[in-house]
Amino acid sequence: MSYDPSPSYPYRPPDPPPYAPPYPSPSPSYDPYTYDTYPWAPQEAAEPAGRRPQRHAALGHHSDLRVLRSAYRWQRRVATLTALGYFVLFLILSAFAPSFMTSTVTDGLPTGLLLALVQVPVTWLAVALYEQTARRRVDPIADRIRKHAELDAKREGAR
Numbered sequence: 001m002s003y004d005p006s007p008s009y010p011y012r013p014p015d016p017p018p019y020a021p022p023y024p025s026p027s028p029s030y031d032p033y034t035y036d037t038y039p040w041a042p043q044e045a046a047e048p049a050g051r052r053p054q055r056h057a058a059l060g061h062h063s064d065l066r067v068l069r070s071a072y073r074w075q076r077r078v079a080t081l082t083a084l085g086y087f088v089l090f091l092i093l094s095a096f097a098p099s100f101m102t103s104t105v106t107d108g109l110p111t112g113l114l115l116a117l118v119q120v121p122v123t124w125l126a127v128a129l130y131e132q133t134a135r136r137r138v139d140p141i142a143d144r145i146r147k148h149a150e151l152d153a154k155r156e157g158a159r
Contacts, residue, residue: 064145071137079130086122090115 094101094112101112 064141064148068138068141068145071133071141075130075133075138078133079126082129083123083126087119090119 093115101110101115103111105111105114
């Protein structure tokens, strides 16, 4: 390893001469003794004086989007686990409990066939759960975000 003997503070040029330079300053706020750390980085534009600050956060950083994503994630999990969970249960019973699956429920109707036929109503149940959770949890949040976006668009259009 090597030691860097340079100071940890930026280099400051010598003081200017006591007389005014023959050329004008580049801008009234220009200070030759301050340096940008990264001069290639974009500079933040100053806000116009007549513009009011926003009362709520911009839509991209809104907490409702996180709530919407989690509600939608929960909705997908419930519907998927309902349909796939029953099907996996059917497969496990078919593989590890063949005597149970071949037993008869009524005359000539084995338990395996009955459980296979029940798969269709279980799939319908999964679709119904998906729609119900969409109406109860996801749609109201999405409507609220849509209204905020419309208000933001109107505000931006009025400026």
